[in-house]
Amino acid sequence: MNKGAGEALQSQSSGSNTNQAGQEEVSNPSESAAFINAIQEKTHYPADLVVRIVTEKISILYFENLIExxxxxxxxxxxxxxxxxxxxxxxxxxxxxxxVELATDINKTVNSMLNGVVCIHLNGHSQIVLAKIPARESRGLSAPENESQVIGSQVGFNENLSTNISLIRRYIVNPNLSNEKFRLGKQTNTSVSLLYIDGIAADEHVNTVRQRLSNLSIADLIDSASLVELIEDSSLSLFPQMLLTERPDRFCDGLLSGKVGIVVDGSSMAILAPISFIEFFQSKEDSNLRWPVATFVRLLRFAAIFISIYFTPLYVASLTFHYEVIPQPLLVPLSESRAIVPFPPILEAIFLELIIELLREAGARLPTKVGQTIGIVGGIVLGTAAVQAGITSNILIIIIALCALSSFTTPNYMMGNVIRVIRFPIIICAGFWGYYGIMFTLCILLVHLLRQTSLGGPYLAPFYPARLKDWPDSIVRLPMPFISRQSINSRLITNKKKKK
Incomplete structure (x- = not known):
């Protein structure tokens, strides 16, 4: 562990009258009856607290569901x-x-018992023997649900921190893999691991994440997605500045390229930072395909993102203000299709977009088999009924369906949700100002992305600032010998150090 890590841990454990949780130290009662009563009062007399008298002098206490x-x-x-x-x-x-360890503080004793420790008390002694034998019950390893791929590893993280750390160490058999542990949440006392490879990860990134975790004061922490919002550069931005992944191979690939990782106990999603905007649209499977195929898939993916965001606004703007840009052969079918529609294009488009979002949300919340049926049947029935009732046109149905299909090509679920949301303000601006509204929202979006950072690094790297060396693994994927292993933001920091 480097000097910064030692200082951080020293600052957490400093103080003779308080423990790491900020509680005042209180000595354990030496008498067995008083000790048992104190533990019961501290834990509010829980039903799963087991008190066993082993001998006349020895008694043990533990929570029956937390120990092996x-x-x-x-x-x-x-x-x-x-x-x-x-x-x-x-x-x-x-x-x-x-x-096995000894403890004299009753607060430490209670906190240890809540983490799978058996407390052994000897009558007449205030020192307690703490034997850690936590239960290892967890969900078995399975394929990732949200980041599936055809070629490559089919194992995903689960909710057990120890299992996730063991998966990472199986991929990276390296003594330089550092693991620093934190406890976050005054009520939940959740275990959090900060992982990085010493010598590859930039010290600035490691120190930044360590400081943000150390300074974080929250009541509870249940999932890694909540932690991302608390420690990212700008929590007010719609765009995520840290990557959530459930794939250990992608997580390890990020560590090997100089990123910093965070794993939260109880969450199946790990955190990677710093991250660039372009990396949210890259899949781990791209590195497993031949480079021409991977390049074609990436270009197809970026084209689908453009279709998903701008096709509906272009339709609304063209029919509202810019009929002259529509080709003559297409103008007649469009006029016939909209002849019986009583609503302007902006209302028609927003109405259908909301229907698609309702179907998508219903399909995601219902059981798998029922959700698939609802999505397919509901889309067909509602689309056909809307056209026959004259609420919408056939062409807009096709455009909306194409945009919805294109939005599913985004490999990252968090970024996919962002694309779903930003379509609506662009459609509204297109309905009021036409192509000028589309260009206005595009400029606002671009300025916002240029201002964003991830752990202080540029969000639009490698295009801003421009670095031609990193382009072979950005929108395209060239052969492996042309691709640099170190992450973009780590390399930028290294170059700044050399200049100084």
Whole structure:
């Protein structure tokens, strides 16, 4: 661990009268009855708190759902029933399990019990033996749900922090892989791991993330998506500045390119930063395909993004203000299709876009089999009924369906949601000001992206600032020998250091 990490951990543990959670230290009662009563009061007399009197002098306390019962019976109870040791130090030194320590603070004792620790109390001693045997119940490893791919690894993260760390270490068998642990949330006390490869990740990025995690004061933390909003550069922006991924191969690929990773206990999504705007539209499968195929897929993906955002606004602007740009052969079918539609194009487009969003949201919230049926049948029925009722035109149905289909090509779910949202203000501006409104929103969008940063690095890299060396793995994917391994933002920081 480097000097910055040592200073951060030292600042967290400083102070003789308070523990790491900021609570005042209170010594454990030496009498067994008083100790048991104090633990019960601290935990508000929970039903799952187990108190067992092993011998006349030894008693143990634990939460029955948080510890491994087989380890308890085989390595702790059996030893305590047969031992003649009457000192906490001797018991802790002879227990044949790795995670054993002594504690005198009752707050630390309670917090440890909530993390899968068996508390061993000897009557007449304020020192407590803490034996860590947490239960390892978790969801089994399965294929990623939101980042599926045909070629490549089919294993995704689950909600267990230890399992996720072991997956990462299987991909990166490197002693330079650093893992710093934090506890966040005054109520939840959630474990968070900061991972990076020492010597590859930029010190500025590591120190920035470490400082933001250390200074974070929140009541609870349940998921990594909430943590991203708390530590990213601009939480008011619609665009995410950190990447959420459920793929360990993509996460490790980011660490190897100089990024900093965060894994949250209880969440199946890991965080990568810094990230550029272009990386949200790249898939890990691109590196597994031949470079001409991967380049074609990426170009197709970016074309689909343009279609998803601008086709509907172009339709609205053309029919409202700019009939002259429509080719003559297409103008007649458009006029016939809209002859019975009583609404202006802007209302017609927003109405259909809202229907598509309702169908998408309903399909996502319903069970899988029912959701697929609702999406297909609902789209066909509502589309046909809307055309027959004269509410919308056939051509707009095709355009809306094409835009919805194109939006699904975005590999990242968070960025896909952004594309869904920004279509609506662009449609409204196109309905009021035509092509001028579209260009106005495009300029506003571009200025906003130019102002965004990710851990202080440029969001639109490698195009702004322009770096030709990084273009081979941006919109196109050239052969591997032409691609630099180090991430764009880390390389920019390295170049600044050399200039200084």
């Amino acid at each position: 019962s087989n380890f308890l019976n085989e390595f702790i109870l059996k030893y305590l029933q047969e031992t003649n040791h009457n000192e906490p130090e001797s018991i802790s030194g002879n227990l044949s399990i790795p995670g």
